[in-house]
Amino acid sequence: xxxxxxxLLLAWCxxxxxxxxxxxxxxPVTFGGGRVxxxxxxxxxxxxxDTGFFNYSDYEHSTLRQIRFGVSGSVRANxxxxxxxxxxVDNLRDVTPFALYARVRPFPSRRLDIQIGRIPPTFGSFAxxxxxxxxxxxxxxxxxxxxxxxxADSVPRNAxxxxxxxxxxxxxxxxxxxxxxxxxxxLVTAFSWDTGVQVTTGWRSLxxxxxxxxxxxxxPRVSDDNSGKQIIGRVTLTPVVGLVLGGSAARGQxxxxxxxxxxxxSPDRRFIQRAFGADLEYSRDHWMVRADTVMSExxxxxxxxxxxxxxxxxxxxxxxxxxxxxxxxxxAARGEHLAFNRIVGTARVAEWDAxxxxxxxxxxxxxxxNVVARMxxxxxxxxxxxxxxxxxxxxxxxxxx
Amino acid sequence: xxxxxxxxVGALGVASMTVAAGPPPAGSLRGRxxxxxxxxxxxxxxxxxxxxxxxxxxxxxxxxxxxxxETAPGGAFEEREGQRARMDQRNETFIPHVLAITAGTVVxxxxxxxxxxxxxxLSKPKRFDLGRYARGxxxxxxxxxxxxxxxxxxxxxxxSAFILVFxxxxxxxxxxxxxxxxxxxxxxxxxxxxxxxxxxxxTRTVTIPESGSVELDFVVQ
Numbered sequence: 001x002x003x004x005x006x007x008l009l010l011a012w013c014x015x016x017x018x019x020x021x022x023x024x025x026x027x028p029v030t031f032g033g034g035r036v037x038x039x040x041x042x043x044x045x046x047x048x049x050d051t052g053f054f055n056y057s058d059y060e061h062s063t064l065r066q067i068r069f070g071v072s073g074s075v076r077a078n079x080x081x082x083x084x085x086x087x088x089v090d091n092l093r094d095v096t097p098f099a100l101y102a103r104v105r106p107f108p109s110r111r112l113d114i115q116i117g118r119i120p121p122t123f124g125s126f127a128x129x130x131x132x133x134x135x136x137x138x139x140x141x142x143x144x145x146x147x148x149x150x151x152a153d154s155v156p157r158n159a160x161x162x163x164x165x166x167x168x169x170x171x172x173x174x175x176x177x178x179x180x181x182x183x184x185x186x187l188v189t190a191f192s193w194d195t196g197v198q199v200t201t202g203w204r205s206l207x208x209x210x211x212x213x214x215x216x217x218x219x220p221r222v223s224d225d226n227s228g229k230q231i232i233g234r235v236t237l238t239p240v241v242g243l244v245l246g247g248s249a250a251r252g253q254x255x256x257x258x259x260x261x262x263x264x265x266s267p268d269r270r271f272i273q274r275a276f277g278a279d280l281e282y283s284r285d286h287w288m289v290r291a292d293t294v295m296s297e298x299x300x301x302x303x304x305x306x307x308x309x310x311x312x313x314x315x316x317x318x319x320x321x322x323x324x325x326x327x328x329x330x331x332a333a334r335g336e337h338l339a340f341n342r343i344v345g346t347a348r349v350a351e352w353d354a355x356x357x358x359x360x361x362x363x364x365x366x367x368x369x370n371v372v373a374r375m376x377x378x379x380x381x382x383x384x385x386x387x388x389x390x391x392x393x394x395x396x397x398x399x400x401x
Numbered sequence: 402x403x404x405x406x407x408x409x410v411g412a413l414g415v416a417s418m419t420v421a422a423g424p425p426p427a428g429s430l431r432g433r434x435x436x437x438x439x440x441x442x443x444x445x446x447x448x449x450x451x452x453x454x455x456x457x458x459x460x461x462x463x464x465x466x467x468x469x470x471e472t473a474p475g476g477a478f479e480e481r482e483g484q485r486a487r488m489d490q491r492n493e494t495f496i497p498h499v500l501a502i503t504a505g506t507v508v509x510x511x512x513x514x515x516x517x518x519x520x521x522x523l524s525k526p527k528r529f530d531l532g533r534y535a536r537g538x539x540x541x542x543x544x545x546x547x548x549x550x551x552x553x554x555x556x557x558x559x560x561s562a563f564i565l566v567f568x569x570x571x572x573x574x575x576x577x578x579x580x581x582x583x584x585x586x587x588x589x590x591x592x593x594x595x596x597x598x599x600x601x602x603x604t605r606t607v608t609i610p611e612s613g614s615v616e617l618d619f620v621v622q
Binding site (some may be wrong): 037084093120198200242283288329369 | 531
């Protein structure tokens with residue numbers, strides 16, 4: 001993380017905006033009579049070192065300490081076909097082709113869209129809120145960011161080995177498969193998109209989406225290396241303007257081929273992740289409230305004693321609110337908890353990973369319509385790991401067009 | 402901002418004038434604003450994270466211009482009336498895209514769409530945030546200070562509009578063909594500005610006769 005560069009970007013954005021008012025470009029760049037549209041965003045976040053790794057999205061990468069640039073584009077061939085893509089650069093070094101897919105609308109006057117390629121997440125609502133000013137705080141919800149100790153390329157030999165890794169998802173290691181320490185899996189990752197086919201249709205206030213992808217919620221993939229497709233569905237209902245109710249479900253194989261091949265030949269080599277989600281958003285006047293819950297379940301093949309004889313479950317619950325109390329000034333808060341089911345080890349019965357609670361409060365001030373300065377304080381608590389409690393203040397400057 | 406400064410200058414000039422008894426002789430100013438720059442409609446940001454394509458929307462008429470006297474005649478600043486104006490939110494577009502009003506006017510912002518809108522402005526002459534409200538509802542804002550106010554929707558980033566607030570009544574918005582007309586201008590020599598879509602201006606000087614009208618065309622590059 002280049003803190004100096006983040007600070008310089010932050011200072012430049014805030015200084016420039018304050019000096020010129022609404023003069024930084026706020027509209028996307030268009031070519032070809034509107035057929036090609038390019039948008040972008042830049043964000044710089046500064047926070048103290050996250051010694052408890054509560055906000056790590058992968059190794060050596062905290063979501064509270066990063067510089068991120070994103071460029072998205074759409075090319076509309078005609079009323080039926082568009083190609084969309086996005087490239088992100090994190091901390092001035094990691095370039096990620098985040099999205100690249102074709103959107104087909106076979107009947108332009110009907111609500112039927114088919115998306116093929118590296119597609120946006122079907123599951124949950126957070127993928128639609130993760131951008132620019134849609135996320136009212138600097139941190140990400142636990143369900144979409146926090147790393148459990150579970151891995152896609154290695155598994156614990158028994159329950160004791162899994163319990164030993166409680167609260168160490170940022171760098172866990174097990175004895176079966178890849179033994180090198182590496183990051184664990186989140187319930188649903190917000191930081192990479194899956195590859196597959198997605199179909200969305202709707203009728204009145206109801207929208208239905210189904211998708212088949214190569215990876216899983218925890219471990220999206222460009223290519224399918226485990227011969228296990230994921231099936232995802234999502235339904236949203238808007239009974240009245242301002243209220244959106246959503247439900248999601250997914251089932252797919254999350255393990256990588258190298259792990260499957262490392263296991264002894266047996267009929268039981270399935271690593272299935274199943275997940276269910278429910279979400280709600282209600283907004284009115286200057287208020288907006290969201291609630292989101294995700295239940296994920298990973299199935300691990302039985303190995304040595306003491307055997308992990310049940311699926312490993314995790315449930316994340318999150319409630320957040322935002323209130324604009326002056327033009328361009330808002331306050332926001334999010335409270336959340338991540339819980340795990342208990343397994344039986346040799347010496348103890350405990351949750352297979354350490355439960356985590358987090359409260360984040362903060363606010364934002366719009367320097368201009370598309371430049372916002374944010375500040376937040378995060379209170380983290382975990383029943384395990386090296387650090388149990390950690391308070392993290394953070395500031396962020398964000399610009400988009 | 403330039404409008405605001407111009408009107409302030411005008412106000413200072415008028416303050417030192419002697420107001421004549423009875424209505425002064427007045428003429429009209431009319432003409433056409435020729436917008437020669439290439440104007441593309443504001444597109445939505447690429448909706449990469451959406452599960453389906455966004456619906457169609459009405460495109461704003463960004464070729465409309467506002468012609469106004471940069472220095473106003475004597476007594477112009479005392480002609481204040483409580484007026485109302487309207488800026489619709491329809492098909493994810495503010496209609497009209499440019500609204501010119503006198504200070505003290507109350508503008509209504511009705512929502513005619515099936516989705517929420519959240520009208521707001523962070524412009525110095527008037528900061529406001531109307532919050533989210535649904536179809537059939539309307540909220541209003543009174544504009545007391547002259548200047549340029551940029552209006553946005555907090556939910557739909559492609560929605561934007563301008564409100565130009567004047568301290569006097571000597572202004573006009575062009576029609577679809579670019580024509581304008583300002584009546585009852587007291588005779589004298591004035592600096593006239595054609596303003597279009599933010600930063601584009603053309604300034605001319607004109608002498609208004611005691612009666613009749615003067616033709617004055619503008620070109621905005």
